[in-house]
Amino acid sequence: MAHILIVEARFYDHLNDLLVAGARAAIEAAGHTHETVSVPGALEIPAAIALAAETDRYDGFVAIGVVIRGETYHFEIVAGESARGIMALTMDGLAIGNGILTVENEAQALTRARPDEKDKGGEAAKAALALLDVRERFGG
Numbered sequence: 001m002a003h004i005l006i007v008e009a010r011f012y013d014h015l016n017d018l019l020v021a022g023a024r025a026a027i028e029a030a031g032h033t034h035e036t037v038s039v040p041g042a043l044e045i046p047a048a049i050a051l052a053a054e055t056d057r058y059d060g061f062v063a064i065g066v067v068i069r070g071e072t073y074h075f076e077i078v079a080g081e082s083a084r085g086i087m088a089l090t091m092d093g094l095a096i097g098n099g100i101l102t103v104e105n106e107a108q109a110l111t112r113a114r115p116d117e118k119d120k121g122g123e124a125a126k127a128a129l130a131l132l133d134v135r136e137r138f139g140g
């Protein structure tokens, strides 16, 4: 049984509630356990995962967040750098599913956050579990 840490950037509470529910449901459906930690925004997710990984308490990680474009270039920074940080950790061997939505508006976020629609939270959890299977197969 795997133990998964969900690292959520609680920037939009109502959207995160949906994404985290989907991730938890996917982890539990696969027979694994989870716990959750919150950070202020998506830019803090990679650091939180790196810090948690040092404890060796977690087999995998799910990054959850919502980045909605505003008026400035900050969207590109938050969306791009959170993804880059997560990818760098994944390439270091961590099993991470990226469930950070990067969208133009709340409507796009809602349909992707809802577990009964696109369920991107559940999708990210399944991706992390899939990487655990890959690690087990190749002995990582």
Ligand SMILES: Nc1c(NC[C@H](O)[C@H](O)[C@H](O)CO)[nH]c(=O)[nH]c1=O
Residues within 6 Å of the ligand: 009, 011, 040, 041, 042, 043, 044, 065, 066, 067, 068, 069, 078
């Ligand atoms: N605008 C959004 C942010 N911005 C905050 C950053 O992620 C970060 O917390 C801040 O720059 C301090 O380091 N974060 C989101 O998750 N979503 C957004 O839409």
Ligand SMILES: CC(=O)[C@@H](O)COP(=O)(O)O
Residues within 6 Å of the ligand: 067, 068, 069, 070, 071, 072, 073, 074, 075, 076, 078
């Ligand atoms: C993704 C963001 O950082 C964004 O929400 C910030 O909005 P703005 O670019 O209008 O400051």
